[in-house]
Every structure is written in C-alpha cells, then in structure tokens.
Amino acid sequence: MEAIKLQVNGRKRTVHCATNATLVDVIREQLHLTGTHVGCDTSQCGACTVHLDGDAVKACTILAAQCDGSTLTTIEGLAQNEVHHPMQQAFNECHGLQCGFCTPGMIMSAVDLVHKEEELSPEAIRSALEGNICRCTGYQNIVAAVVQGAAGMKEQQS
Amino acid sequence: MYSFKMERAESLTSALERFGDSDDAVYLAGGHTLIPAMKQRLRAPEDVIDLSGIPGLRDILVTQDGIEIGAMATHAAVAGSAHVKTHIPVLADLAGGIGDRQVRNRGTIGGSIANNDPAADYPAAVLGLDARIVTDRRTIASGDFFKAMFETALEPDEIIRAIQFPKIERAAYLKFPNPASRYAMVGVLIACISDEVRIAITGAAPSVFRAADFEVALSESFSESSISELTLPSDTMNDDIHASADYRAHLCKVLIGRGVQMLSDH
The missing domain is CATH 3.30.390.50 (CO dehydrogenase flavoprotein, C-terminal domain)
Incomplete structure (x- = not known):
C-alpha cells in the first residue's frame, strides 16, 4: 500500500492505494472523479488525459505512486463557481462531441495546448490532438471548438 | 499488472544499491514503455526503482563542445529547449515528433535509448549525430551503444546519466x-x-x-x-x-x- 498526498482540483487529499494502481484508478475509484475516462488503457486514446503539475498526461500510464506531492487537475476542476470553463463552453456551443466519451480528455488536452502554444492554426490543433482519439469521427467540430475555446480563454485572461 | 515493491531513489548511488539488493529489479524513468508492458504482464519485476527523484538528471546544459541532455529530460523538454533549438535544431524537431503531446510530457530520452525500440526516433539522433552516452560508470560512443532489437551495451544495473550531443546545425x-x-x-x-x-x-x-x-x-x-x-x-x-x-x-x-x-x- 502507498499513501499519496495530492493537491486535487485545488484541495489537499491523501489517498491510500495499491502500489500497482495507476493514477486513473485512483482518480476514478478513490477520489470518485469519474469524469476522467478510460478508453483504451494502452496509452493511445487520451480519454484519461489530466493535468499533472501543469502538463497534460495520460493517467492510465502513470503509477499513482509516482505522483506523491503532485498537483492534479481533472475535468471536474475546470469550471469555476459553477460556470463552465471557456473550453467546455466552446465544445458545447460548437457541438464538439457526439457520444461524449472522449470529450473530457479532448478538453484537458486542448486547455494544455492553449496554455503552452502561441500559434494555433486548425492544422496545428489537428496535429496537437494526435493523442486523443474520437471514434464518432467528430474531429471537424472538435477543431472548431478548440479555436473558439482558445479565443474564449484569451478573452478571459485580458 | 502484477504487484511489485516501489523504491524511490534519491541518488544514483542509492538506485544502484537498491538494484543490487534485489533479485529482480527494474528502473523506472518516464514509464511510457515499462508501465504498458507491466499492464500487459509482459514485464513483472519484483522491485521498481523510480529514478525521477534523483536531482540533476533533467538538466539541459550547453557545454564547451555541445549540449548535454540529462537522461530524465522529457521529449517535450528537449523539443522546447532554447539551447537545443539553437544549437541542434534537428534534435528539437525529432523530439517534437515522438508519440503525442501527452507522451512527450512523460517519456524521457534516457528511457527511450535504454529501451532501444527498433522504431524509436531517438536512436537515429544518437547514432546519426554521434552522441556520447554518459552512465554512472563510463562514457559509451554512439557506435558501441545500440546492439540489437531492445538490446544495448548497458550492464543490467547501469544507469544513463546524460547524453552529450555535438552542436550540429546542418x-x-x-x-x-x-x-x-x-x-x-x-x-x-x-x-x-x-x-x-x-x-x-x-x-x-x-x-x-x-x-x-x-x-x-x-x-x-x-x-x-x-x-x-x-x-x-x-x-x-x-x-x-x-x-x-x-x-x-x-x-x-x-x-x-x-x-x-x-x-x-x-
């Protein structure tokens, strides 16, 4: 067993988990934050994307035991005061989803992308979302949502 | 994934000691090959020794004759490094094309070359740019390092500290x-x-x-x-x-x- 201290969506949490638990196991089963999904469990689909110490990562491919002392943001941590984050709002307005399973991962990747990259052409967005797979083939609206969400994030900052 | 014991090394010396004390240990760098392999039960080590807490292994430094990249530097860190972009732009390009963004935020250069996957990108950079691999005990020339599929010149307990690249613009x-x-x-x-x-x-x-x-x-x-x-x-x-x-x-x-x-x- 491991005792792991985490800052989760702004709150301090301590979780006890098996040494071979992955981060996504802990997020879903101990922290009960089930917005983070497991699509493939083989590091490909990106549905489990969360921000660990400010970087988008695949939570299925990290051991919880590696994260002691880390800061974690999941999809549940984006909205503030019950108001959607601009990227969530954009996915809603642009209909950047069909079944919605990949959406939490898509949004976490998109937010990380906007935080780190200055230039975001539709081509750059397509290539940057390579680690997130949508099997409803809804990429057209996902790219439109990221463009709009990026603009919303800039507006919120200014 | 089978169960295992997790050890967090604070220094290269303590990592080597823990490896020596175990019958079946493995080092954990970024974990983006090891963890999927453990999940599929292709690997089932008794002891996993995490190298991420060892200070100084992530540094990217300009040296007299090139750039020295710490073994635990992530692909994203290499791709985004101003030093690498200026002095070895091809290496920044190559690192920025490995896997996807999430993988690049965790995967490390040391882990990649120690694994020597036949389709990995970094081995081409290390051999093509004639880099040197600095370990806890010696320096290995690029031409002597990659032996065969998933095989390198590293001893079972040997740890890569850094990779030294010459400055090459063309x-x-x-x-x-x-x-x-x-x-x-x-x-x-x-x-x-x-x-x-x-x-x-x-x-x-x-x-x-x-x-x-x-x-x-x-x-x-x-x-x-x-x-x-x-x-x-x-x-x-x-x-x-x-x-x-x-x-x-x-x-x-x-x-x-x-x-x-x-x-x-x-």
Whole structure:
C-alpha cells in the first residue's frame, strides 16, 4: 500500500492505494472523479488525459505512486463557481462531441495546448490532438471548438 | 499488472544499491514503455526503482563542445529547449515528433535509448549525430551503444546519466510514420559534420544502423546524383504487416534523397 498526498482540483487529499494502481484508478475509484475516462488503457486514446503539475498526461500510464506531492487537475476542476470553463463552453456551443466519451480528455488536452502554444492554426490543433482519439469521427467540430475555446480563454485572461 | 515493491531513489548511488539488493529489479524513468508492458504482464519485476527523484538528471546544459541532455529530460523538454533549438535544431524537431503531446510530457530520452525500440526516433539522433552516452560508470560512443532489437551495451544495473550531443546545425530527420501508430516505419537522420556525412536509419531494421555506402558517396559529393546507383540490401530489413522488407529498403533511399534535397536547398 502507498499513501499519496495530492493537491486535487485545488484541495489537499491523501489517498491510500495499491502500489500497482495507476493514477486513473485512483482518480476514478478513490477520489470518485469519474469524469476522467478510460478508453483504451494502452496509452493511445487520451480519454484519461489530466493535468499533472501543469502538463497534460495520460493517467492510465502513470503509477499513482509516482505522483506523491503532485498537483492534479481533472475535468471536474475546470469550471469555476459553477460556470463552465471557456473550453467546455466552446465544445458545447460548437457541438464538439457526439457520444461524449472522449470529450473530457479532448478538453484537458486542448486547455494544455492553449496554455503552452502561441500559434494555433486548425492544422496545428489537428496535429496537437494526435493523442486523443474520437471514434464518432467528430474531429471537424472538435477543431472548431478548440479555436473558439482558445479565443474564449484569451478573452478571459485580458 | 502484477504487484511489485516501489523504491524511490534519491541518488544514483542509492538506485544502484537498491538494484543490487534485489533479485529482480527494474528502473523506472518516464514509464511510457515499462508501465504498458507491466499492464500487459509482459514485464513483472519484483522491485521498481523510480529514478525521477534523483536531482540533476533533467538538466539541459550547453557545454564547451555541445549540449548535454540529462537522461530524465522529457521529449517535450528537449523539443522546447532554447539551447537545443539553437544549437541542434534537428534534435528539437525529432523530439517534437515522438508519440503525442501527452507522451512527450512523460517519456524521457534516457528511457527511450535504454529501451532501444527498433522504431524509436531517438536512436537515429544518437547514432546519426554521434552522441556520447554518459552512465554512472563510463562514457559509451554512439557506435558501441545500440546492439540489437531492445538490446544495448548497458550492464543490467547501469544507469544513463546524460547524453552529450555535438552542436550540429546542418542535419535533417525524415520520418515516414506508420499511419495508425505514428511510429517510424523508416526514420532517416542525415547530418553534415564538417566534411563528413553521417546517416542513421531507424524503424527499417531490428536496430538502428548507419548507411555506410551512402555516407561515403555523399561525403564525396553531396548531391542526389551521387547516390542514384546505390541501394540498401533488403535482407536485413524488417518485414511485417506494415511494410515488406523491399518496401522499407526502397523507402530508406527515398528519404535519404529527400534529406539531401532539403539540406542542399538550405
């Protein structure tokens, strides 16, 4: 067993988990934050994307035991005061989803992308979302949502 | 994933000691090969020794004759490093094309080359740019490091500390990615190091290799016409559902040609 201290969506949490638990196991089963999904469990689909110490990562491919002392943001941590984050709002307005399973991962990747990259052409967005797979083939609206969400994030900052 | 004991090393010395104390230990760097392999029960070590807490292993430093990259530097850190972009732009490009953004935020250069996956990108950079691998006990030349598929010159307990690259501005990496996995079906790194041309090819064969005939011809005359008569032997190439050996041999030459064109236009 491991005792792991985490800052989760702004709150301090301590979780006890098996040494071979992955981060996504802990997020879903101990922290009960089930917005983070497991699509493939083989590091490909990106549905489990969360921000660990400010970087988008695949939570299925990290051991919880590696994260002691880390800061974690999941999809549940984006909205503030019950108001959607601009990227969530954009996915809603642009209909950047069909079944919605990949959406939490898509949004976490998109937010990380906007935080780190200055230039975001539709081509750059397509290539940057390579680690997130949508099997409803809804990429057209996902790219439109990221463009709009990026603009919303800039507006919120200014 | 089978159960195991997790050890967090605070220094190289303590990591080596813990490895020595165990009957079946493995080092954990970024974990983006090891953890999937453990989940599939292809690996089931008794002890996992996490190297992420060892200070100084992530640094990217400018040295007198090049750039020294700590073994635990992530692909994203190498791709985004101002030092790497300025002095070895091809290495920043190559690192920025590994896996996807999330993978690049965790995967490390040391982990990648210690694993020596036949389709990994970094081995082409290490061999093509003639880097040196600095471990806890010695320095290994790039030509002596990669032995065979998933095999290197590292001793079982040996830890890579850093990789030393020379500054090289005139170089290109051309990758033909598998359309599904995005791993290199063939990846060609061409570097012009003073009068010498070096070519390292990944993805095509069981382990990264140099294209000696092409290097000699291009060192004499750096033009596509100087290699027009040359071919690569297909009997040493990988042959699988993704591409036949003949196709890979042909692709190597096509990519070398494109690289020569790119570097000539420079």
